[in-house]
Amino acid sequence: MTAAPVAGFSRPEATSRLAADRDRAYVEQARAGDQTAFAPLWERYWRNLFAYFCRQIGDREEAEDLASETLLAAFAQMPAFRGQNASPERPASGATFSTYLGAIARHKLARYRWRRAHRPYCGFADMLPGQAQSGEAAALEERCGADVEADPLRALLRQEHLDEVCYALVDVGLRSSESFKALLLHYLCGLPHKEIARLLDTRPETVNTRLQEGRRALLRHYRRPQSGEGASGRRRA
Amino acid sequence: MSPHGRSLRRYPVACSVTPPDPICGKARADLAAPEHFGPRSLPLFYTALERPPERLAWEPGTHGRASRILLGACEGDGEIRPMIATDLPAGSAPSWSLPGLALMPGLLYAWRIEAEREEGSDAGPPSLPCLEGRFWLLDAGKAARLAQGRQILAQSTEPEFAPIAQALMLAELGLYQEALRHIQKDSGRRVRPAHALVGHVTQALIYRQMVQLLEREARPVPPAFALWARNREAFHRKQAEARSASGPGDSPSGAAFLDML
Numbered sequence: 001m002t003a004a005p006v007a008g009f010s011r012p013e014a015t016s017r018l019a020a021d022r023d024r025a026y027v028e029q030a031r032a033g034d035q036t037a038f039a040p041l042w043e044r045y046w047r048n049l050f051a052y053f054c055r056q057i058g059d060r061e062e063a064e065d066l067a068s069e070t071l072l073a074a075f076a077q078m079p080a081f082r083g084q085n086a087s088p089e090r091p092a093s094g095a096t097f098s099t100y101l102g103a104i105a106r107h108k109l110a111r112y113r114w115r116r117a118h119r120p121y122c123g124f125a126d127m128l129p130g131q132a133q134s135g136e137a138a139a140l141e142e143r144c145g146a147d148v149e150a151d152p153l154r155a156l157l158r159q160e161h162l163d164e165v166c167y168a169l170v171d172v173g174l175r176s177s178e179s180f181k182a183l184l185l186h187y188l189c190g191l192p193h194k195e196i197a198r199l200l201d202t203r204p205e206t207v208n209t210r211l212q213e214g215r216r217a218l219l220r221h222y223r224r225p226q227s228g229e230g231a232s233g234r235r236r237a
Numbered sequence: 238m239s240p241h242g243r244s245l246r247r248y249p250v251a252c253s254v255t256p257p258d259p260i261c262g263k264a265r266a267d268l269a270a271p272e273h274f275g276p277r278s279l280p281l282f283y284t285a286l287e288r289p290p291e292r293l294a295w296e297p298g299t300h301g302r303a304s305r306i307l308l309g310a311c312e313g314d315g316e317i318r319p320m321i322a323t324d325l326p327a328g329s330a331p332s333w334s335l336p337g338l339a340l341m342p343g344l345l346y347a348w349r350i351e352a353e354r355e356e357g358s359d360a361g362p363p364s365l366p367c368l369e370g371r372f373w374l375l376d377a378g379k380a381a382r383l384a385q386g387r388q389i390l391a392q393s394t395e396p397e398f399a400p401i402a403q404a405l406m407l408a409e410l411g412l413y414q415e416a417l418r419h420i421q422k423d424s425g426r427r428v429r430p431a432h433a434l435v436g437h438v439t440q441a442l443i444y445r446q447m448v449q450l451l452e453r454e455a456r457p458v459p460p461a462f463a464l465w466a467r468n469r470e471a472f473h474r475k476q477a478e479a480r481s482a483s484g485p486g487d488s489p490s491g492a493a494f495l496d497m498l
Contacts, residue, residue: 162397162431163429163430163431163432164431166429166431166432166434166435167431167434169435169438170431170434170435170437170438170477173435173438173439173441173442173477174438174474174477174478177442177445180438180442181405181442184398184401184402184405184435185402185405188397188398188402189390189398189399189402191389191402195389198382198385198386198389199386199389199390199405199406199409200405200406200409201382201409
């Protein structure tokens with residue numbers, strides 16, 4: 001899939017060049033394992049992503065979710081991001097961080113629409129560290145809309161990814177029961193915020209907060225050092 | 238306890254916390270040991286119910302002796318105001334079909350089974366504690382939430398995690414017995430270790446909610462109930478932590494996946 005510009009990410013050339021330079025520095029730090037570099041990237045892009053998803057789907061809560069998921073997925077897959085190949089002559093070419101984010105955002109949007117049209121699905125499967133090995137965003141986009149049930153290998157991989165999600169969820173659940181409930185109902189059962197709020201007798205805003213906390217906990221889970229070769233991508237302290 | 242026919246196993250005695258005699262000391266030790274309450278132990282004795290129970294059933298802990306069963310409203314001081322009682326002869330099945338009872342939603346009810354003392358014996362048999370349970374019926378507001386929740390889950394839940402989602406919803410309403418039944422009924426299908434762990438965490442969470450309710454509402458319930466629920470929570474947490482820390486364990490490796498293909 002070609003990387004068409006995502007509305008809200010295009011800038012004048014000079015500004016774009018400066019932004020790309022700054023991004024590259026933060027990205028390099030992040031790739032070197034410095035997690036503090038995520039914060040400025042998050043601050044810089046979250047609002048643009050949120051606005052983009054709002055325009056596309058018209059639901060603020062879902063847009064917040066998708067914006068956060070996009071950034072989390074980008075961070076989780078940072079080792080696979082080939083930002084160093086960006087050409088100095090064409091700083092806003094396909095290898096800049098913003099373009100990379102745009103590709104993930106489009107993938108997220110397509111996947112969101114697909115799952116709304118077909119069935120609930122496991123939403124944060126593509127935050128899994130195993131997928132970081134798979135490489136480019138294009139490969140992720142290619143997965144969009146694929147019928148995993150029709151392909152036994154894909155079905156097995158999906159099951160393996162689901163296992164990873166369950167392990168991560170257990171890790172969160174042992175620390176915070178509220179985040180565990182929100183994550184499970186939202187991502188594994190495909191329920192929107194409003195319905196989760198009804199089930200748990202709370203407000204949608206509270207569900208949103210618990211989901212954000214849960215996503216942060218998941219991110220911490222994935223950022224832990226990996227123990228053992230046979231851990232299949234699981235990360236443990 | 239299970240008003241809907243679940244068996245009661247290794248029920249921790251409710252009368253064993255205060256008196257300092259050897260029997261109660263042993264019972265206290267049992268209560269303090271989480272491993273005592275294994276996965277087969279399912280005394281669901283503190284729970285909301287959707288409708289009045291039709292049958293009470295329990296683990297045959299009275300060893301075939303004659304026993305007396307009592308059901309009534311729970312007074313503020315913890316005493317049971319009897320509504321209905323019956324004597325079961327020795328060798329009876331460990332269950333009791335209840336006649337239609339007019340129970341008030343929201344009120345706390347209690348039931349108790351006591352083994353009859355042997356003739357000529359002043360002291361009761363030392364190894365036969367009384368079995369005791371508490372329940373209440375959902376009020377109209379919570380019943381409406383339950384109906385709404387079922388509707389939501391019927392439309393939206395992915396089948397793989399449906400029982401766990403159901404259980405979470407039921408536990409929010411205090412329907413702990415039904416919540417645990419959903420998870421345990423489905424446990425045979427969760428053959429993958431990762432899914433089993435999610436089941437353990439969910440059960441720990443349900444018992445945690447039970448403890449919180451016991452602490453919050455200060456109902457006239459013996460302290461052993463909360464202790465039992467804490468033990469159950471600790472048991473499931475321990476299961477989840479132990480297996481989670483040991484890694485995927487017997488889940489197939491990449492090579493095994495290729496073999497399977």
